[in-house]
Amino acid sequence: MKALSDIRITTALALVVLVGGGQLLPDWALFLMTIALAKGLVSLGIVMQMRAGLVSFGQGLFFCIGAYVSGLMANFTGVTDIFLLTALAVLACLAVGGAFGPLLANYRGIFFAMLSLSLSMILYGVLSKMNSLGGTDGLNVAAPTFAGYAPEGRDLSMTLYLYTVVIVVFIGAMLRTGFDSQHGLVSLAIRSNELRVEYLGASVRRTNAINYVISAVLGGIGGVITGLAIGHVDPEYAYWTTSGEFVFVAILAGYLSIPAVFVASIILELVRSFSNLYFPNTWQMVLGVFLLVIILALPNGLGSLFQRRREGGS
Amino acid sequence: MSDSSTGATPALETRGLMKSFGAVTAAHDITVSVPEKAVWSLIGTNGAGKTTFVNMVTGYLHPDEGTILFQGRDITRLGPREVTRAGICRSFQIPQLCSELTVLENMLVSLAIADPKPPSFFRKARESAAEDRAMQILKRFRIEEYRGRLMSELPAGVRKLLDIAMSMSGHPKVMLLDEPTSGVAAEEKFPIMDLVMEALAAENVTTLFVEHDMEIVTRYSDRVLAFYDGRIIADDAPGDVLNDPQVQRYVTGTLAPEATS
Amino acid sequence: MDLLLVILVDGLIYGAWLFIISVGLTLVFGVLGILNLAHGSLYAIGAYATATAVGIYFAYGGDAFPLGSYIVMAFSALLVAVVIAPILERGLLRHFYHRDEVIGVLVTYGVFLILEDAIKLIWGVDPLFVYEPYDLLGMVEAGPLFYVAYDFLVIAVSAVTGFAVWYFLNRTRRGKVMLAVIHDREMSQTMGVNVDKVFLLAFGTGVFLAAFGGALTAPMISVSPGIGVNVIIVAFAVIIIGGLGSIEGAALGAVMVGISRAASVHLMPELELFIIYFVMAVVLFFRPEGIFVRTQTRKI
Numbered sequence: 001m002k003a004l005s006d007i008r009i010t011t012a013l014a015l016v017v018l019v020g021g022g023q024l025l026p027d028w029a030l031f032l033m034t035i036a037l038a039k040g041l042v043s044l045g046i047v048m049q050m051r052a053g054l055v056s057f058g059q060g061l062f063f064c065i066g067a068y069v070s071g072l073m074a075n076f077t078g079v080t081d082i083f084l085l086t087a088l089a090v091l092a093c094l095a096v097g098g099a100f101g102p103l104l105a106n107y108r109g110i111f112f113a114m115l116s117l118s119l120s121m122i123l124y125g126v127l128s129k130m131n132s133l134g135g136t137d138g139l140n141v142a143a144p145t146f147a148g149y150a151p152e153g154r155d156l157s158m159t160l161y162l163y164t165v166v167i168v169v170f171i172g173a174m175l176r177t178g179f180d181s182q183h184g185l186v187s188l189a190i191r192s193n194e195l196r197v198e199y200l201g202a203s204v205r206r207t208n209a210i211n212y213v214i215s216a217v218l219g220g221i222g223g224v225i226t227g228l229a230i231g232h233v234d235p236e237y238a239y240w241t242t243s244g245e246f247v248f249v250a251i252l253a254g255y256l257s258i259p260a261v262f263v264a265s266i267i268l269e270l271v272r273s274f275s276n277l278y279f280p281n282t283w284q285m286v287l288g289v290f291l292l293v294i295i296l297a298l299p300n301g302l303g304s305l306f307q308r309r310r311e312g313g314s
Numbered sequence: 315m316s317d318s319s320t321g322a323t324p325a326l327e328t329r330g331l332m333k334s335f336g337a338v339t340a341a342h343d344i345t346v347s348v349p350e351k352a353v354w355s356l357i358g359t360n361g362a363g364k365t366t367f368v369n370m371v372t373g374y375l376h377p378d379e380g381t382i383l384f385q386g387r388d389i390t391r392l393g394p395r396e397v398t399r400a401g402i403c404r405s406f407q408i409p410q411l412c413s414e415l416t417v418l419e420n421m422l423v424s425l426a427i428a429d430p431k432p433p434s435f436f437r438k439a440r441e442s443a444a445e446d447r448a449m450q451i452l453k454r455f456r457i458e459e460y461r462g463r464l465m466s467e468l469p470a471g472v473r474k475l476l477d478i479a480m481s482m483s484g485h486p487k488v489m490l491l492d493e494p495t496s497g498v499a500a501e502e503k504f505p506i507m508d509l510v511m512e513a514l515a516a517e518n519v520t521t522l523f524v525e526h527d528m529e530i531v532t533r534y535s536d537r538v539l540a541f542y543d544g545r546i547i548a549d550d551a552p553g554d555v556l557n558d559p560q561v562q563r564y565v566t567g568t569l570a571p572e573a574t575s
Numbered sequence: 576m577d578l579l580l581v582i583l584v585d586g587l588i589y590g591a592w593l594f595i596i597s598v599g600l601t602l603v604f605g606v607l608g609i610l611n612l613a614h615g616s617l618y619a620i621g622a623y624a625t626a627t628a629v630g631i632y633f634a635y636g637g638d639a640f641p642l643g644s645y646i647v648m649a650f651s652a653l654l655v656a657v658v659i660a661p662i663l664e665r666g667l668l669r670h671f672y673h674r675d676e677v678i679g680v681l682v683t684y685g686v687f688l689i690l691e692d693a694i695k696l697i698w699g700v701d702p703l704f705v706y707e708p709y710d711l712l713g714m715v716e717a718g719p720l721f722y723v724a725y726d727f728l729v730i731a732v733s734a735v736t737g738f739a740v741w742y743f744l745n746r747t748r749r750g751k752v753m754l755a756v757i758h759d760r761e762m763s764q765t766m767g768v769n770v771d772k773v774f775l776l777a778f779g780t781g782v783f784l785a786a787f788g789g790a791l792t793a794p795m796i797s798v799s800p801g802i803g804v805n806v807i808i809v810a811f812a813v814i815i816i817g818g819l820g821s822i823e824g825a826a827l828g829a830v831m832v833g834i835s836r837a838a839s840v841h842l843m844p845e846l847e848l849f850i851i852y853f854v855m856a857v858v859l860f861f862r863p864e865g866i867f868v869r870t871q872t873r874k875i
Contacts, residue, residue: 055677106863110610110676110819114811115859118852121808125848178435182426185415185439189423192412199372199410201398201484202427210435240808244684251681281695288688295682296670 011173014259018165027157031229032269032286034161037168039063040265043249044175045215045222050255051179052211053191054108058116059246061123062093062216064238068127071233073138082163082228089224090217097216105208108194120238139233141227164225170257171218178214179258187211196274235236235247248287252294254301264302323386325520326371326402326488327349330379332364339544340366341377346546348488348520348537353511355531356524357566358541364524365407367541368490372404373397384488403486407493407524409477411465417476418461421448424480447554455479455509461571471502478510482517489514491523495530503527528556528566540565582837584717588726590833591733595791596806596827597813597825598740599784605757605820606777609668609679614785615807617659618688620794621786624651626703629793629870633707637828644708648790652775652800656783664778687807695800702799709794729791736784737826744822753777812851816858820863827866831858 018037022030042063066089073079073088100119107115118119128136143156151159178184186207191199194204227233236242245254252264266289275283298304326348333341340363348354356364369375372383373394382390384400392400412420414478425444426433452458455475460468464507468476474494481489494510495503514521525531531538531552538555540548542564548555562569600614611617628651629637629644637644663686671682712724743750756763756773764770788806796802813832817824832851839850846853858866 055681057680110680111815111864112678113680114610114815117808118812118855122849122852125492125852128848144813177438178439180440181435182429182433182437182439183435184424185419185423186433188415189412189420192414193410195394196410196412196480197423197427198394199404200424200427200480201395202433203395206432221853241804247681247684281700282692284688285692285696288685288690288692291685291688292682295685296679309857 007173007176008247010168010259012192014169014172015165018169020146022158022161022165027154028273030157030161032273034157034164034229034268035226036266036269037164037262038222038229039246039269040249040262041168041171041222041225042219043246043253043265044171044258044261045218046246047251047253047255047258047261048175048178048187048215048218049208049211050250051184051191052187052208053194054112054208054211055247055250056116056212056215056266057113057240057243057247058118058120059215059219060238060240060243061116061120062097062219063223063242063246064120064127064233064235065089065092065096066220066225067141067227067233067237068133068139068145068223069220070224070227071141072133074142075139078142079150080142080145082146082160082181082224085144085228086167086221093216093220094213097213101209101212101216102205104182104212105205117240117243120243121240124235124238124240127238134234136235138232138236141231141233144228160225160229164229167221167225168262171221172262176258182211183207196302245287248275248291250301251291252302254298254303256300257303257306260301260303260306322350323381324348324524325352325385327383327386328367328371329381329383330369331370331377331382332371333375333377333544335393335527339363341370341380342544344380344544344546346549348522350520351518352537353514353521353535353538354537355535356522356539356541357526357528357531357555357561362541362565363544364541365492366544368404368524370524371397372402398484398486401484401487402490403481403484403488404490405474405478405481405492405494407496411473411476411480413465415473415565416462416464417457417468418445418448420465420476420480421451421483424483424495427450428484451479451483454513458516471498471506474498475505475509479513482513482519484570485517486519488520489522491521493524495525495527503530504533532556577715578841580718581720581840582834583718584722585840586834586837587730587830588722588833589836590830591730592788592792593675593696593813593833594733594826594829595729595736595784596698596788597810597817597829598736598822599781599788600810601814601817601820601822602784603738603778604814605694605822606753607668607679607774608672608676608760609683610676610811610819611781612680612683612807613663613690614683614781614810615803615805616687616694617655617782617785617803618789618792618806619694619798619803620659620690621652621655621789622697622796622798623698623703624655625793626705626798627651627698629705629708630703633705637707638702641707641711644711644782648708649787652783652787652790655786656779660779660782661775663782664775668778670772691800692801700800702797703793704797705794732791736787737822740780740784740822749773749776760851778808799820809851812855815865816855818862818867821865821867824865824867 025033042059046056046059069089069092070085073085104112105116127133144160146159186197186202190204190207197204223237249261249264249268253260271286272283275286294301324347328344328346331341331344344367349552358364366375370377373392373396376391381388384402384495389397389400414425422439422444425448426439449458452461456474457472460472478491478494495506498506507530535552538550538552539546540555540561548558548561556566559569596618600611604610623650628647632644632647670680709723709725712728715722715724715727726853744754753773756768758768812829814825816831817828831854835850835854836847839846
């Protein structure tokens with residue numbers, strides 16, 4: 001019961017802080033927060049798989065699919081309703097994730113990492129060559145509407161931000177439940193000792209496939225929001241360095257705490273925008289050093305500062 | 315008590331199991347028939363084929379030839395998960411535990427999986443009913459004081475017991491214990507075996523255990539299979555097997571091997 | 576028929592190039608157990624170092640002996656290896672040998688990020704050109720077609736590289752030790768192999784091969800930021816096809832990818848990038864760990 005109310009309190013608190021805080025943010029920060037939260041969803045998908053010991057270096061695949069759903073629908077059908085676009089992105093990622101999940105679930109370690117990377121690079125290659133879809137230039141994305149409401153200017157940024165906050169908090173709460181569930185504990189067990197899990201009678205492959213599909217959906221939602229917020233999509237969304245940044249955030253956050261994922265994502269976006277302003281040619285270097293320091297000094301990520309692994313007693 | 319045991323389907327039966335790794339024969343014509351509730355031990359030197367036998371029965375390895383029947387059902391080609399689901403569980407010479415989880419969490423994992431339904435995304439792993447059951451099992455094996463510890467902090471005996479306790483949470487019909495007392499201090503061996511055998515007997519589990527300690531073999535098993543070079547060279551009551559000259563020569567080493575033959 | 580010939584020749588040229596950039600990657604993985612995501616950056620550094628060195632060579636009277644630029648190229652790659660390999664291997668990678676292979680990927684991803692910016696800091700963002708070595712050997716007539724002779728030099732160099740690596744591993748004492756480490760690291764360690772030396776040598780060779788690939792490529796392209804980013808991806812595909820850690824595998828993978836890509840370029844250009852991964856997917860479907868598998872057994 002205590003844990004349940006913990007989730008409720010954290011959820012309510014997160015909503016209040018994010019919604020209330022958003023009102024105070026200047027435009028640039030509002031945009032940055034929207035992007036950071038949306039991309040945080042993609043990294044959350046990686047974290048979900050990391051809990052079972054897998055690191056996907058190809059989450060850009062779903063990020064890109066989600067983003068292109070927004071671009072294609074706007075350009076070819078005129079649909080701009082964000083609810084519909086999100087639903088379509090989810091469906092598209094369910095389909096693709098559902099097709100590849102069971103296949104990739106046979107692979108582990110670097111094979112899984114590199115195969116997932118390859119899939120996203122295939123999409124990158126295809127999109128780059130498809131001139132009907134904008135080729136390497138990509139597509140512009142029309143501003144979203146919200147069930148008929150078509151705000152502009154700051155209202156638009158604010159509405160998109162609030163939409164993102166609600167989705168992020170809802171998904172965060174759901175995944176917390178998932179992490180603490182039987183499925184979540186079995187995932188952690190797989191991370192430690194896959195053979196034991198099979199010998200207890202559970203399917204490692206099934207668990208990995210489920211995690212893959214869920215993370216695909218998260219990637220798609222992150223992509224559709226990012227595409228709408230930036231107003232432009234291009235094949236770079238599927239490029240391996242984009243996926244690398246999602247992995248960076250996941251490693252920075254660790255797999256213990258869900259809020260840590262979004263904090264890490266916000267840190268990355270802050271570093272990116274400030275570096276772009278002040279030292280445009282060394283911001284990757286900052287990230288690289290940061291990544292090495294985290295791996296060496298905080299192997300369980302920022303999350304281990306927020307949340308200690310609970311002891312088994314009571 | 316033993317009225318219905320004759321003529322009943324054996325709990326576990328193997329017919330002509332063959333397995334070789336390159337030039338090494340790990341199993342040659344292994345044929346056994348283990349009745350319900352039997353407690354047998356498997357003895358033999360390292361490399362004699364005991365663990366290969368356990369691995370084949372539990373689906374980790376598949377025999378090159380031969381058949382494995384569980385309660386009359388062919389399980390030869392099943393993998394570890396299906397064999398476990400069917401009702402055959404095993405423990406490991408090196409305990410297979412989840413090193414990043416606590417003792418209690420390891421137990422909870424095994425209980426969550428033992429549930430006939432797949433692990434749920436919505437059901438809490440640590441709900442109080444599950445924790446109570448996990449604690450009960452830990453108490454039964456007298457390792458409840460370690461519930462919050464990680465695997466690296468556990469004494470060898472506790473690891474062995476936890477490994478076996480986890481295997482038993484699926485309520486197996488047949489249990490294969492791979493060297494349940496290896497690596498354990500001499501004075502702990504009997505207490506551990508007492509706990510394990512009592513728990514298995516309470517659930518009428520047919521048990522096979524691999525063991526090097528002949529005192530344990532004599533005290534706990536009602537029949538002994540002696541392995542040598544991938545073959546079963548003796549199969550009888552403990553006293554008879556241990557007095558068998560071949561076993562003394564090749565297994566227990568109480569008789570010097572023949573210089574030539 | 577001509578088309579077939581064109582595809583074959585183009586494929587061999589591309590495959591030869593692929594082999595040079597992949598073989599170091601697979602060697603490093605085989606010995607160190609680290610899949611080096613920074614391999615492409617090392618390739619780029621090799622290309623930049625070559626562009627600079629060859630530029631200087633011709634600026635200071637290299638025209639008198641233009642073929643000397645080839646020696647300068649090789650030395651540039653060697654210099655890169657001698658400077659960078661000890662820093663990376665001794666200073667960073669050795670902390671991760673006992674960790675999970677995925678950690679190695681993450682660490683070298685960090686190195687990749689650092690090196691990509693280091694390149695921009697050192698050489699700036701404007702492209703460099705060193706076309707002289709490319710034009711030196713003139714053209715070659717192959718049937719109805721003309722090729723730049725340098726392209727065939729790449730094939731020759733690739734073959735020599737492959738032979739040298741094979742000879743080193745199979746015919747020299749140090750090489751045999753390295754091969755033993757590839758096959759069974761723990762066993763070699765318990766047998767008293769000085770693993771530290773082997774690791775440094777293997778990583779140094781890997782860095783040299785990456786930089787050498789860059790050096791060889793520099794005259795053929797405009798050397799600009801980001802050239803290493805693509806290289807790493809195709810090199811991965813090649814060594815995964817061949818089986819991680821397998822030198823023969825890298826050779827076979829390179830030729831397969833090379834010819835498939837050449838076929839795609841001439842027949843269905845829009846599938847050029849796709850085809851590489853398609854070949855990889857097909858191979859992995861039949862051989863889940865690549866063609867030349869390193870089998871791993873687990874004892875329970």
